[in-house]
Amino acid sequence: MDNSISMKVKKKDINAISWGSNAVLNLMFVIYTIVCLGPLALVIAISFTDETEIIIKGYSFIPRKFLVEAYDYILKAGDSIWRAYGVSVFVTLVGTAISLLVICMYAYPLSRQSFKYKSFFSFLTYFTMIFGGGLVPWVMVYTQLFRIKDSIWILIFPYLMNAWFVMIMRTFFKTTVHESIIESARIDGAGEFRTFFVIVLPLCRAGLATIGLFCTLNYWNDWWLPLVFVTDRKYFNIQYLMYQTLSSIQFLTSSSASFSQSSKVLGELPSESARMAIAVVSIGPIIFAYPFFQKYFVKGLTVGAVKG
Amino acid sequence: MFKMKRYLCLAVVLVFALSVMLSGCGGSKPTDAEKTSDAEVSTTGGDEESSVPKDTVEIKFYSVADTQPDMQKINDAATEYLKDKLNVKIIAENFGWGDTYTPKINPMLAAGEAIDVVFTSNWAANYRQNAVAGYFYELNGLLEKYPKIKEIVGADFLNGSAINGKNYAVPTNKEKVHNWGYLLKKDLVDKYKIDAANIKKMEDLEPYYEQIKANEPGITPLLTVQMDATWHLLDWDNISDDDIPGALYNDNRDTKIFNQFEAPESIAMYKKMREYYKKGYVHPDAATQDNVNEEMRSGKYFSVVQPLKPGKAEEMFTSTKIEWVQVDITPPIMSNRETIGALLAIPAKSKNPERAFQFIEMLYTDKFLKNLFVYGIENEHYTKVSDNVVKLTDNQGYMAGNGWRFGDQFKDYLLDNEDPEKWVKFEEYNNKGTALTSLGFAFDSSNVDNQASACKNVIQTYYKQLFCGAVDTDATVAKMSSELKAAGADELIAEMQKQYDAWLTETGKK
Numbered sequence A: 001m002d003n004s005i006s007m008k009v010k011k012k013d014i015n016a017i018s019w020g021s022n023a024v025l026n027l028m029f030v031i032y033t034i035v036c037l038g039p040l041a042l043v044i045a046i047s048f049t050d051e052t053e054i055i056i057k058g059y060s061f062i063p064r065k066f067l068v069e070a071y072d073y074i075l076k077a078g079d080s081i082w083r084a085y086g087v088s089v090f091v092t093l094v095g096t097a098i099s100l101l102v103i104c105m106y107a108y109p110l111s112r113q114s115f116k117y118k119s120f121f122s123f124l125t126y127f128t129m130i131f132g133g134g135l136v137p138w139v140m141v142y143t144q145l146f147r148i149k150d151s152i153w154i155l156i157f158p159y160l161m162n163a164w165f166v167m168i169m170r171t172f173f174k175t176t177v178h179e180s181i182i183e184s185a186r187i188d189g190a191g192e193f194r195t196f197f198v199i200v201l202p203l204c205r206a207g208l209a210t211i212g213l214f215c216t217l218n219y220w221n222d223w224w225l226p227l228v229f230v231t232d233r234k235y236f237n238i239q240y241l242m243y244q245t246l247s248s249i250q251f252l253t254s255s256s257a258s259f260s261q262s263s264k265v266l267g268e269l270p271s272e273s274a275r276m277a278i279a280v281v282s283i284g285p286i287i288f289a290y291p292f293f294q295k296y297f298v299k300g301l302t303v304g305a306v307k308g
Numbered sequence B: 001m002f003k004m005k006r007y008l009c010l011a012v013v014l015v016f017a018l019s020v021m022l023s024g025c026g027g028s029k030p031t032d033a034e035k036t037s038d039a040e041v042s043t044t045g046g047d048e049e050s051s052v053p054k055d056t057v058e059i060k061f062y063s064v065a066d067t068q069p070d071m072q073k074i075n076d077a078a079t080e081y082l083k084d085k086l087n088v089k090i091i092a093e094n095f096g097w098g099d100t101y102t103p104k105i106n107p108m109l110a111a112g113e114a115i116d117v118v119f120t121s122n123w124a125a126n127y128r129q130n131a132v133a134g135y136f137y138e139l140n141g142l143l144e145k146y147p148k149i150k151e152i153v154g155a156d157f158l159n160g161s162a163i164n165g166k167n168y169a170v171p172t173n174k175e176k177v178h179n180w181g182y183l184l185k186k187d188l189v190d191k192y193k194i195d196a197a198n199i200k201k202m203e204d205l206e207p208y209y210e211q212i213k214a215n216e217p218g219i220t221p222l223l224t225v226q227m228d229a230t231w232h233l234l235d236w237d238n239i240s241d242d243d244i245p246g247a248l249y250n251d252n253r254d255t256k257i258f259n260q261f262e263a264p265e266s267i268a269m270y271k272k273m274r275e276y277y278k279k280g281y282v283h284p285d286a287a288t289q290d291n292v293n294e295e296m297r298s299g300k301y302f303s304v305v306q307p308l309k310p311g312k313a314e315e316m317f318t319s320t321k322i323e324w325v326q327v328d329i330t331p332p333i334m335s336n337r338e339t340i341g342a343l344l345a346i347p348a349k350s351k352n353p354e355r356a357f358q359f360i361e362m363l364y365t366d367k368f369l370k371n372l373f374v375y376g377i378e379n380e381h382y383t384k385v386s387d388n389v390v391k392l393t394d395n396q397g398y399m400a401g402n403g404w405r406f407g408d409q410f411k412d413y414l415l416d417n418e419d420p421e422k423w424v425k426f427e428e429y430n431n432k433g434t435a436l437t438s439l440g441f442a443f444d445s446s447n448v449d450n451q452a453s454a455c456k457n458v459i460q461t462y463y464k465q466l467f468c469g470a471v472d473t474d475a476t477v478a479k480m481s482s483e484l485k486a487a488g489a490d491e492l493i494a495e496m497q498k499q500y501d502a503w504l505t506e507t508g509k510k
Helices: A003-011 A019-047 A051-057 A069-077 A079-111 A118-130 A135-145 A163-176 A179-187 A192-203 A205-220 A224-229 A238-253 A262-266 A272-301 B002-026 B032-043 B071-082 B098-110 B127-132 B140-145 B148-153 B155-160 B186-191 B202-215 B230-234 B264-279 B292-297 B312-320 B353-365 B367-375 B422-432 B445-468 B473-487 B489-506
Strands: B057-063 B088-094 B117-120 B169-171 B179-185 B220-223 B301-308 B324-328 B343-345 B382-384 B389-392
Touching: A019 A272, A051 A272, A069 A272, A079 A118, A079 A163, A079 A192, A079 A205, A079 A238, A079 A272, A118 A163, A135 A224, A135 B098, A163 A205, A179 A192, A192 A205, A205 A272, A224 A238, A224 B098, A238 A272, A238 B098, B057 B353, B071 B088, B071 B367, B088 B353, B098 B117, B117 B127, B117 B353, B127 B343, B140 B353, B148 B155, B148 B169, B148 B353, B155 B169, B179 B186, B179 B230, B179 B312, B186 B324, B202 B220, B202 B264, B202 B301, B220 B292, B230 B264, B230 B301, B230 B445, B264 B445, B264 B473, B292 B301, B292 B312, B301 B312, B312 B324, B353 B367, B445 B473, B445 B489, B473 B489
Parallel strands: B057 B088, B057 B117, B220 B301
Antiparallel strands: B117 B343, B169 B343, B179 B301, B179 B324, B382 B389
16 A cells, blocks of 8 residues: 555545444444443342342332342352352363363364374364264263262363364464464474474464453353262352352242242242342453453454455 | 374373373262172161161262251261161252252263262152153162151052152152142231131132222232132142143042143133233233242232142241231142152162161151251251250251151251141141042153143243233133144143053053
8 A cells, every 4th residue: 555545545534434324333332332231230239239129119220228238148158159259260260271272282283284184183173063972971971981070170171172162273373373484483493392382372362362261251151060060069169059049049939839838948048139249249250351351352253354 | 294193192192191180180989889789788777677787888868959058067967876877978968949950960860870869859850750761769679678658658648659650769748738729918808807717719809809909009919920820729630740731620520631721610710810800900910920929028919829738828928028818729639749749769870779768768757867957956057945846046057948858747846936736737737638539640741742842832822821811811712722732732632541541440440
């Protein structure tokens, strides 16, 4: 692009949109943002609202009576919630780190032209995307082959490898790291591992951040693994505790459960505002993770688009 | 290339090493108990019940109810208590209710894990499915050998929970019958001087509905939420789930199965509700409300239909903080609804089925053990007010409660706010009930699964509006009927009838 053209462009950018559609688009996204943030704001508001007020007057965005009782409940419920919180944090950090390593080390060879068994290993990954063994065999693998039921590893192990992430990562390696860079590294005397860790990975930060974020969310939001595998309360994570509480309430209040004793149980469950407080606490850290990943995120996702 | 291969080798080795390492970390439970499995059944127990088995075995006991912080203390206390009786190490745990218990237990059973005692029922860890799939140990032999449970529960009730004559689980000894009726808000009952004893059918409440509608702004006369509706006053003996067509009358008048949603009584009920709806006796949003307890707690309703039993009103007071008066409408009935409402089973892969069964038996016979699992440890989680009455302490470490989950509920201590005569009344209530002919019949839907789920969908679409009267009766029933027909309701009911007739002949009831 030479100078004279870019001067003209400044006057009227070819890509610019008219004032009207700009306003409409902006408005659309403002509304969309409100729709997304609204429920979150409501949850936070409810967590500060008085319980009896909720029952009588229903939910509202501005608590008529501001209370921190619900958070008090969490503090007192103490142990189990904090421990679950710790489990979640540990699993997310360690899980994401190991998972990234495993995924990258699988994806990288697949991105290299010189890897002889590329198609075989690609097929292995691809195959798992289409066919699964089903729930029971899956459970048996972890409980009877690996015997890691009721340990912290059961919350990490099953999600270490993800075929879809491997595919994304492979494409990312392929498009970001030119064969010539690897070649030059080799000429300078770097071995495969050195090339991988010192040259390739730092070049792919955007991809790592993207996959890292996916993994983080995977681990943080998971309640399925503790649901199926964990019988020892030590390894319950925060999402599972929340799921357990909510499903208890849902089950006991639904009509099909009109078995006569439900009433007694219901009296013992945490109140509406306490439930919302748990929800607020559980989304905490993950919200802070977003800005950290964000600067790489768009770049990572648009990988494979045309490059200049 | 050669270098590449070397790295490949290295990677493979690493992966294996990692997996071995990880499995090493977690493999805390080597199966050394395997050797005791079959041999034990023949060696221990039997006639010399008094002799304590020499080897300590683990009994894993999983049940519904919320997980309790102090569970370990209870386990330790139970282990200590049973040391010179059964010599078992108790590992009990609760996994929440239906939605969390079932998905945890079912894969365990399917994967053949060695669990010893599990809670099962028609609403959590489905008893019939799991029993038919062969995941439960057949208990007939053990029931003969240790007859106490049969004595306590009663042969009738025990047979009611059998599948084709085989017991795969033992039911809790609790209220064995059910009936339906109203809970009326007490302050309004007092204010309008309503004599609860004079209310025998739903029409008897109409004059009061009218008064309350006129004089009490903000109060809706009748609360109806989904299945918690006046519909239950018809008390059909449903063959399958509540929302699947196919039922019998509840008075043993005949053995013909019909579609209860199109029965003349039901249509009359829909029309009545339509009338109420138009008069404003029912909340205009009744069709979309979904939480009966929350609505009850709001105090904005005068009456609601509920399953009743002695002390129901008091029990509802604890959870809703509103005083209720209970009004019985339907007669007490013993049906399949109760027999498989709460059972304990021994999974087929249990290493020590006999010892597990002895443990279950103690939940029926041993007052201390039973109350330990219900209320926790004395002077820590509860204090005794008198011999049989307890008061919960502020210590919330163990609040499992719900003694109906297992064993003999009549052995439970009473809470200080409960009727001291509760168990006596329960006993009377149980004796009043009539047993249905269909007791013990289990419908196997595998031949008509598609029809059953299609019909369920149709019923799910229409029942809420019909039950609360939000829609015109005739038009909606006509629409529902034609959709049910298309969904295969006729084949479904024919299959039910076929199985039921065969069962009647087989059991000699016909």
